[in-house]
Structure formats: C-alpha cells, structure tokens
Amino acid sequence: MKARLIPLYFQSADDPEFRGQCEKLEELLREEADILEPRPLGSTLPEADAVIFPQVLGDAYRRVEEIRAIPVPIIIATSEFGMVNIWDWEIVDYLRGRGIQVFAPYTLDLTRSIVRACALRKEMKETSFLLFQDNPGEGMQASIFKRFFWWEQECIERIRQKFGVQAVKKSFKA
Structure with missing residues (x-):
C-alpha cells in the first residue's frame, strides 16, 4: 500500500523550484507514495495520509496557525535528495518550538520510512x-x-x- 501525499505550497504551485522538487520527490518516492495534486497551504485537503512541503519559505513564520491546523502528518523534504535541506532547519525548529510536530528527515531512507509509516497508519x-x-x-x-x-x-x-x-x-x- 502506498501513502497518499499532498504537496503544499505557500505562494504558487507554478514556482519552478517547487515544481522541480515535486517531480524529484515523485521519482524518489515512487515505490512508497502517490503524490497528489499540489494544494495551497490553508486550503481544504482531500483525503491523504500526509502532507509534504517540497519547499519551505519565510512565510512559514507568519502562517503557523494554518500549519498547525493540518490534520495529517507533516513531512518537510526540501532537498533534491529527498530529505530536509540544512538551511530549512531553522524553520523546522521554529515550528517544533510552537508545538507543531513535523518530520524533517535527514536521509532519503528515513524519508521513505516515514512515508511507509504514514501508509501503515491508515491500515492499522x-x-x-x-x-x-x-x-x-x-x-x-x-x-x-x-x-x-x-x-x-x-x-x-x-x-x-x-x-x-x-x-x-x-x-x-x-
């Protein structure tokens, strides 16, 4: 069973960096996940096992309540290698400091494990x-x-x- 992941964006799904990272994640996680159509942060989400942020921006500091309202696990995988970019740790730490649980995997294997766990959660x-x-x-x-x-x-x-x-x-x- 594959996890259903929704990529979330802050400003626009048409951003070339965002689109490129979504494509890369689809490739890296093809065995573990079905990547659904990207949605704007704060919108109503279709049924999914988790959301994934392929890109995080400084907007995250100002949109904490929208992030907190996400009803499924949150994964931040912003590097082309399928894990969190080192410079995104400050945002990750900020969100965690506000009581928001986010997964910020530091290896591709860990990302894959988290995604498989999200799929298993529904089955369990x-x-x-x-x-x-x-x-x-x-x-x-x-x-x-x-x-x-x-x-x-x-x-x-x-x-x-x-x-x-x-x-x-x-x-x-x-």
Whole structure:
C-alpha cells in the first residue's frame, strides 16, 4: 500500500523550484507514495495520509496557525535528495518550538520510512491485536515486567486513540 501525499505550497504551485522538487520527490518516492495534486497551504485537503512541503519559505513564520491546523502528518523534504535541506532547519525548529510536530528527515531512507509509516497508519486503524497473557514475566522476576507502561490499561487506550488500533486482552486459562 502506498501513502497518499499532498504537496503544499505557500505562494504558487507554478514556482519552478517547487515544481522541480515535486517531480524529484515523485521519482524518489515512487515505490512508497502517490503524490497528489499540489494544494495551497490553508486550503481544504482531500483525503491523504500526509502532507509534504517540497519547499519551505519565510512565510512559514507568519502562517503557523494554518500549519498547525493540518490534520495529517507533516513531512518537510526540501532537498533534491529527498530529505530536509540544512538551511530549512531553522524553520523546522521554529515550528517544533510552537508545538507543531513535523518530520524533517535527514536521509532519503528515513524519508521513505516515514512515508511507509504514514501508509501503515491508515491500515492499522482497521487492526486488532490479540494479546494472550495472564501474568507477564511469570517466573523468577515477574514483578519487573509489571513495571512497564505497556501493561497498563492507559497504554492500550492511548494506542487506540493515537493509531486506532484495538488491543484485546485474553487469558490463556479461559
């Protein structure tokens, strides 16, 4: 399954740098993603797994609320090598400092992994995990395993909220 990515632009999709980077990303991510038609930042987005900024501009500092309102993961891949350009780190850091989670991959492999994870996220929403466990870590030091967060109901609930994955606990004995 390929991720559906929407390239976002600040000023114009006709900018030669923007268009060139979109074409490069289509080539680099052809196995992992379907790159949809570019949209202006702030517009209503069609269904997608993530947005990707092939180009970031100083406008980002003034359009934080529009970026914050994006309902899907945000990837910044501004270099011709499919990762973030070094000079875009200041904008990335600014956005993160304002509480906006953005992916700014520093290698093409990392970009590809992030894109695959975005595709998987949609698939996981239709998934249930069946856990068979009565006494985690049963044995010599069972109490150690009960200290881990994954054993708590809160963890299972947070996984469901974040990823849509239903974890179902069953007993071996029943």
